[in-house]
Amino acid sequence: MGNSFQGKTAVITGGASGVGYCLCELFARKGMNVVLADIEAPALEKSSAALQAQDLNVIGVPADVTCPDSMAALEVASREAFGNVHILCNNAGVGIKEAQRRIWALTPNDWQWGFNVNVMGVANGVRAFVPNMLAHGEAGHVVNTSSGNGGLNSMPTTPIYASTKAAVTSITEVLHYQFLMDDAALRAHVLFPGPHVVNTNIHSSMRNRPRELRDDNEPVAYTSMVELLKSAGLGDMPLTEPEEVAETCLAGIESGQFWILPPSEANDAKLRARTESILARANPTLPS
Numbered sequence: 322m323g324n325s326f327q328g329k330t331a332v333i334t335g336g337a338s339g340v341g342y343c344l345c346e347l348f349a350r351k352g353m354n355v356v357l358a359d360i361e362a363p364a365l366e367k368s369s370a371a372l373q374a375q376d377l378n379v380i381g382v383p384a385d386v387t388c389p390d391s392m393a394a395l396e397v398a399s400r401e402a403f404g405n406v407h408i409l410c411n412n413a414g415v416g417i418k419e420a421q422r423r424i425w426a427l428t429p430n431d432w433q434w435g436f437n438v439n440v441m442g443v444a445n446g447v448r449a450f451v452p453n454m455l456a457h458g459e460a461g462h463v464v465n466t467s468s469g470n471g472g473l474n475s476m477p478t479t480p481i482y483a484s485t486k487a488a489v490t491s492i493t494e495v496l497h498y499q500f501l502m503d504d505a506a507l508r509a510h511v512l513f514p515g516p517h518v519v520n521t522n523i524h525s526s527m528r529n530r531p532r533e534l535r536d537d538n539e540p541v542a543y544t545s546m547v548e549l550l551k552s553a554g555l556g557d558m559p560l561t562e563p564e565e566v567a568e569t570c571l572a573g574i575e576s577g578q579f580w581i582l583p584p585s586e587a588n589d590a591k592l593r594a595r596t597e598s599i600l601a602r603a604n605p606t607l608p609s
Contacts, residue, residue, distance in 0.1 A: 327352035330403040332395070334386050334446060335413030337364035339521030340466065340514055343567035344410055349377035351571070354403035358384040358395050359413070360529055378403075386413045386442030392449035399450075406454055407461040408574070411446040412512075414439050414466060414485075418527065420478045432481055434534040439485035443492055454507055462574050464510045464581070465493045472513060473582075474591050477608065497579055508577060512570050516585035520560040 331348045335341040337359035349355045349372060357372070357379055359365040369381030380402055384395040399406050415438045417431050443465050454461045470476045471483030472490040490511055497509040561583075573581030582588075591608075598605055 328354070329407040330354040330356070330399065330405060331408035331410065332356040332358060332399050332406055332450065333410040333412055334358045334384060334395075334442065335466075337361055337368040337381075340519060340563040340566045340570075341410070341412045342368050343563045344412065344570060345379060346372055346375075346377070347564075347567045347571055348408070349375075349379050353378070353408075355379045356395070356399045356402065356406075357381045360385050386411075386445055387437040389445050389448065392445040396449040396453065400453065405457040405459060406450055407459060408464065409446060409450045409454070409462070410464045410466070410512075410570075411443040412464075412466045413442050415529070417479075417481045419481055424480045427481060428536050430534045430536050434530055435481040435485050436488075437534075439482070440488045440492075443489055447492075447496065451507070455503075455505055458506055460506045460508075462508050462510060463493075463496060464512050464570060464574065465489050465496075466512045466514065467493070469513050469515055469582075469588055472511070473588070474595055474608070493579075508579075510570075510573055510579055510581050512566075512573070512581045513583070514563075514566040514569075515561055516583045516588055517559045517561040519566055520562055 326348065329352075331344075331353050333341050333344050333348070333355065336345045336355075336357035338361075341359070342357075345355050345357045345368070355372070355378065357365065357369050359368070359381070360383065362383055365381045365383060369379055372379040382395055382398045385391040396406070415435065417427075417435050419427055419431065447463065451463065454463075467489040468482070468486040470479060471486030475483040475487070493509050493511040499505075500507050500509055565583075569583050570581055595605070597603075
C-alpha cells in the first residue's frame with residue numbers, strides 16, 4: 322500500500338475513545354474510509370457523529386470483540402459500506418482493578434473477562450477479517466495493540482493485564498511469520514502505546530464489564546489515569562497522550578515496522594536487562 326491511504330478502508334475496534342478514537346480521526350484525515358467499532362453504544366454514537374461533523378468518511382458499528390458472531394457481522398458491515406478492508410486495528414482492551422491484589426486473590430471472572438477482551442478480541446478480529454483481506458489480494462495491515470507492560474516486561478502489580486498483552490505480542494509475531502510463509506500481501510504490526518503510560522479511560526473499563534462476569538467485591542473504580550498510577554505506586558510517572566500514539570502507529574504502518582515501539586532509553590534499558598537475564602539464566606529482580 323506504500324504511503325497512499327486515500328480511498329482505503331480501516332476498521333478500528335475500541336474506536337469510541339482513547340487511542341482508538343485518535344486512530345479513527347487520523348486515518349480519516351488521511352482520506353481513508355473508517356469503520357469505528359465499539360461495544361459502548363452511547364460513546365460510539367457520540368464519537369462517530371463528532372467525526373462525521375468534520376466531513377470525515379466514518380461510520381460507527383456496534384461490535385463486541387469477545388463474540389465471534391459480532392466480529393463476523395462487523396466484517397460484513399465494513400465491506401457493505403466501503404468495500405475491501407485494508408487496515409484492521411485490533412485495539413479494544415480493558416484493564417482489571419488488580420493493582421492491590423495478589424494473583425491468588427484474583428477471581429475466575431477477573432481472568433475470564435481480561436482474556437476474553439484482550440486476547441480473544443484479537444483472535445476474533447483476525448478470524449473475522451483476515452480471510453477476505455487475503456482474498457482480495459491488495460496490500461493491507463493488521464495492527465494489534467499490545468503494551469510494554471507484559472508485551473515486553475511485566476509489572477508485578479498487573480498479572481492479568483500483563484499476561485494478556487504478552488499473549489498479544491506472541492499472537493502477532495506468529496501472524497507475521499504466517500504472512501511471510503504464505504507470501505501474503507498483508508503485514509502484521511504490534512503496537513506498543515507509549516513511551517509512557519497512555520492517558521486514556523482504560524481505568525474505567527468496569528463500565529463495560531458483562532454482568533455475568535462481575536464480582537460482588539469489585540474494587541472501587543478509578544476516576545483518572547493519575548489515580549490508577551498512584552494506586553500502583555507510580556504517581557509521578559509522565560503520561561503519553563493518545564494522539565501521539567496514533568501518529569506513531571501511522572508512521573509504523575507507513576514504514577513497514579513490525580515492532581511499532583516508540584523510542585525510549587529507559588524502556589530499552591529494561592528490555593535489554595530482561596533479555597540479558599534470560600540469556601544468562603539469571604533470576605529476575607524486582608522492578609523498581
